[in-house]
Amino acid sequence: MVIALLAGSGIWTWLISRHPAGLVAPFSLLVPVFGMSAAWALLGETVRRGELLGAGLIVAGVLIGATALPRLGRARAQVTTGPEVARAERAELEHEVV
Template sequence: MPSVAGFPAGLASLVLQASAPFTVLLGVLLLGERLTPRRALGVGVAVLGLVVVGASRADGSAGQLVPFLLVVLGAFGWAIGNLSSRLAAPPNPLHLTLWMSVVPPLPMLAVSLLVEGPAEIGAALATSGTAAALPAWLGLAYTVVLGTVVGSGIWVWLMARHPAGVVAPFSMLVPVVGISAAWWALGERPTVLELGGGALVVGGAPGAPRP
């Protein structure tokens, strides 16, 4: 099964939905938002789903479990970002999104230097103008324009105007696209246990708007 840093890309988009229960819990602890019984139940179900997915990835080796925990940590970071966007309440969400985009390249470059090394980075830069690099440039353009400027701008706008626990569950749309794209483009086939745990995470994402 193709994977990114030891963890399947499609499954990663599913586990990242842990950001929803994290956002609700942090909203209660840090912003004083109300935790209804419905949301509390959703948090419990989502955590159970994470345990199921984690158990499916645990084979007694750190090589399987550590990538899963890193994705969960990423979801926690996303939740902190959600609350930060709500507290910032920017009059122009696009401006905040652009300023936020200035910082991440610095730690990412540091991690790349540590993990890949200067030689690998130099080789990537040297071949960046070749036809083989075109898919990478297209992926970068998609990430920058649609994923960051458009997507994050809309997300920040929503977070500034609605309770964090109400907006966060809409991230449930991410794994639908992520798993489908990974299945089609990378040939990833998640196991039944992984899909079951993921369904619990998505289904338990609390705070969905009332009909």
């Protein structure tokens, strides 16, 4: 358990130091899914149908949030600020990342 705690904290710190918190934070919703999966795989716990459905909904929500919502935010920025400003902001962000 201590190894899992140290590994999880280390990965979380590494991700937060390299990516915006708004991008990384939704993945914390996957902690119960991984816990339930580990209990099933390592301890032989029984997983009910409702729990599997809930885990699937959580994973789907995180995937949608991680892929679709950032694209919607970029599209909204282009509409409100114009394509030239959005391109300039994107170039500035890409320059900061590199």
